[in-house]
Amino acid sequence: MKLKFTKMHGAGNDFIVIDAIHQHIDFTPAQWQQLADRRFGIGADQMLVVEKPQADGVDFRYRIYNADGGEVEQCGNGARAFVKFVTDKGLTSKRAIKVETMSGIIEPMLEADGRITVDMGAPILAPAAVPFDAAGLSSAVMGDDALWPLEINGKSAWISVISMGNPHAVQVVDDSEAAPVLIDGPLIENHPRFPKRVNAGFMQIVDRHQIKLRVFERGAGETLACGTGACAAVVAGIRRGLLESPVKVRTHGGELSIAWAGSGQPVMLTGPAVSVFEGEIEIAAS
Numbered sequence: 001m002k003l004k005f006t007k008m009h010g011a012g013n014d015f016i017v018i019d020a021i022h023q024h025i026d027f028t029p030a031q032w033q034q035l036a037d038r039r040f041g042i043g044a045d046q047m048l049v050v051e052k053p054q055a056d057g058v059d060f061r062y063r064i065y066n067a068d069g070g071e072v073e074q075c076g077n078g079a080r081a082f083v084k085f086v087t088d089k090g091l092t093s094k095r096a097i098k099v100e101t102m103s104g105i106i107e108p109m110l111e112a113d114g115r116i117t118v119d120m121g122a123p124i125l126a127p128a129a130v131p132f133d134a135a136g137l138s139s140a141v142m143g144d145d146a147l148w149p150l151e152i153n154g155k156s157a158w159i160s161v162i163s164m165g166n167p168h169a170v171q172v173v174d175d176s177e178a179a180p181v182l183i184d185g186p187l188i189e190n191h192p193r194f195p196k197r198v199n200a201g202f203m204q205i206v207d208r209h210q211i212k213l214r215v216f217e218r219g220a221g222e223t224l225a226c227g228t229g230a231c232a233a234v235v236a237g238i239r240r241g242l243l244e245s246p247v248k249v250r251t252h253g254g255e256l257s258i259a260w261a262g263s264g265q266p267v268m269l270t271g272p273a274v275s276v277f278e279g280e281i282e283i284a285a286s
């Protein structure tokens, strides 16, 4: 079968975006992996599938697949790409759009300057939400947060365990460039304490309103930016008393802005979304 797609990115986190309102999509994990493959396919960190909504009062449903073919709950940079896609394709004329995702409804909004702000909902600070296998671990609980000691590669790191709909394990490092993201990232992602695996964030505090962030993403490896990772890092930094909202997040792929008014409040993520090219690809049966 032939598939029409748009290649997009949000701060360098790249996506294959697919209109599944006008095309029938039913791919196996192996077919998603083929599309995401940077040598044998199109290449992407995630695939975003735009569908008709299932719930009332919602404009669209969008589904997210990691490069490894697994379907996941949430993608912040993807939410912005989604808005640009449905706007450019004339699928909506609304500027504020209600979208169903696997982890609930989010509300992205197209700003006058072309950037997109996404109301990502309130972070879930309890580690049970990640989920995290806490058996046998002692914890230092800060309010309703959990800061967990995690053994990685013979070292103990303090990890903030936060769900933005999808799971994040964030640690503070002195120098994000020198941090062992490619060595410790996969160990954290697959650590037995995270039964559903996790996105591993390495955050350097620059000042109270600015961080540098690298994220080793579950199912995709290190990406140039991770929107939900940026939200989780800022929430972790604010909860630890290191940051104040709003916070500029510097990633290898560009800048994201995060605002969070505190417990129970939604995290607002602002950043760019760019279309790179359109194409059509023959999908091999699998």
Ligand SMILES: N[C@@H](CCC[C@H](N)C(=O)O)C(=O)O
Binding pocket: 013, 045, 046, 066, 072, 073, 074, 075, 076, 077, 078, 166, 167, 199, 217, 218, 219, 220, 223, 225, 226, 227, 228, 229
């Ligand atoms: N790049 C994303 C997050 C994509 C999903 C993540 N890898 C997961 O498995 O939870 C973002 O911008 O948030």
